[in-house]
Amino acid sequence: MDNLKRSIKRSGVLQPLTVRELEDGKYELIAGERRLRAAQAIGLESVPVYVLSVDADVEMMEYALVENVQRVDLNPIEEAEAYAMLSGKFDLSHDEIAKRVGKNRSTIANSLRLLKLPPEIKSALRTGKISAGHARAILSIRKSLQMMTLYQKIIREGLNVRQTEALSKKYADNAHDKSRVKKIPGRNPEIVQFENALISLLGTKVVIQ
Structure with missing residues (x-):
């Protein structure tokens, strides 16, 4: 607001406010509340406006x-x-x-x-802890848990956007590899699940006989 007040004091209100005329002849502000408050704060008695015909x-x-x-x-x-x-x-x-x-x-x-995005990451984006570039890289991951893992790594290690994009691609590739591991008909689901966990951990093909 201070910057806006200084700007208006120096150059005036460059972008007119938007208002609509009411039945009693008064005007209702539609857009430009910050400009109006800043103008009032520095003592301006009038500001430029656009009058729109807005009925509803x-x-x-x-x-x-x-x-x-x-x-x-x-x-x-x-x-x-x-x-x-x-x-x-x-x-x-x-x-x-x-x-x-x-x-x-x-x-x-x-x-x-x-x-x-998960609420914590949206809050970080809202407050500027991460950038929109970071957020878009995080969104390339589908699972919330992995999103949070990457977000925490960004905060902990101060990763830039390019580093974040590289990591998100790695996460996405790993998820794709896991999805390609097919369940063999007739096998114990618990064994297949254990095999998948070992594949994820070791990064190599695992078959339990």
Whole structure:
């Protein structure tokens, strides 16, 4: 907020606020609350606004959400949550969201995937302990337990994104190798399970007679 106040004091409100006119002649703010508060804090008596013809409260909420997503200071989880609300509450497709916020469809889809992360990892992404690049690498692993193992290693060893991507690929390759171990008909399931555990541990083919 301090940076915004300094910017407005130096250059004024460059991006107009968005409002709608009410029946009593007053105006209701749709988007730009931070700019308004910053302008008030430095004593500005007037600010530029766009007046939109928005009749329904649902439309107003959509305008506010789109404007919120276009802010540059959102963390990746806040941005993903806003996309999720546009998708769920207003039944917008990824293509429609992309057009409204001026981004590629793949950007929207990749952002929404971040919401599939375990809560602890989402919290770390929200607070900046890890980056969106780290998070996307973690998401290439399907199992939550392995996600957490990789996340803890990132924090413990201070891994960069490239190192994280290499490790996530290794985890994914190991999981693929395990899935290729087929159960032989008529064999004891416990023996097969034990064989699979040994294969995972030793990294080589194991057959118990």
